[in-house]
Amino acid sequence: MRETVVLTGMILTASPMKEYDRRVELLTRERGRISAFAQGARKVGSALSACTLPFTFGEFSLYEGRNSYNVKSAAIKKFFGEIAQDYDMACYASYFAEMAQYLTKENMEAPEELLLLYVTLLAMQNKRVPFRLVRVVYEMRMMMATGQGLELFECLRCRQAGTRAVYFAEGGLICDGCAAKDKELKRIYPFILSADALYSLQYILSSPLERLYSFTVIDSVQEELERFMRSYLGRYLPHHFKSLDFI
Secondary structure (H helix, E strand, C coil): CCCEEEEEEEEEEEEEECCCEEEEEEEECCCEEEEEEECCCCCCCCCCCHHHCCCEEEEEEEEECCCCEEEEEEEEEEECHHHHHCHHHHHHHHHHHHHHHHHCCECCCCHHHHHHHHHHHHHHHHCCCCHHHHHHHHHHHHHHHCCCCCECCCCCCCCCCCCCEEECCCCEECCHHHHHCCCCHHHCCCEECCHHHHHHHHHHHHCCHHHCCCCCCCHHHHHHHHHHHHHHHHHHCCCCCHHHHHC
16 A cells, blocks of 8 residues: 655646646655646546645645655645736746746755745735845745855955945855955956845845745835846856746
């Protein structure tokens, strides 16, 4: 008899298989990103129909097949149905799911990544924070959660605070004094952050997830944060996400 496991997770993507089946990608707390098949999920009246739609969060009972998991049942805790009714929200949510799918690993715990995606979808649903800012926050925090974060609190060399010069090739802030001592850094133009943008990024990196989306910024800071993230991700994440074509 095949052993059943219960995993807490969210459906990232769902695609049709055969005549009535569905293949899903889940981000789970206990085993990271996994793929699973839901037999008969596309049949009318199937108990697996509603629980295998994208952005469904809950506890999934699965058993392992030879090459993947199979969904046996699920207890839905939250279904973000509003996403499908709002085009902009759906585009951003698809991007966030695609980024999580790309950055997380199979069969490795992902509790922070899962909770980050959950609170991010809640923030979009509440619409208290502009989607553009939600994107910056999610990208920054997801990069940190997956081990590609930047040091934005103190100089990487002398550990003194106060600098706003970010050297992406070095992984964070380096003060003028330390940069002047390095011949290689003299040839590089750092990204100089404004005080407000640096504070915003520090808040994103240090805040508890449940308070992550509790601030807004003025338009000029928003634009600066977006420029910063383009440079940051361009250096550390050379991958084109298809969902970005619709944002």
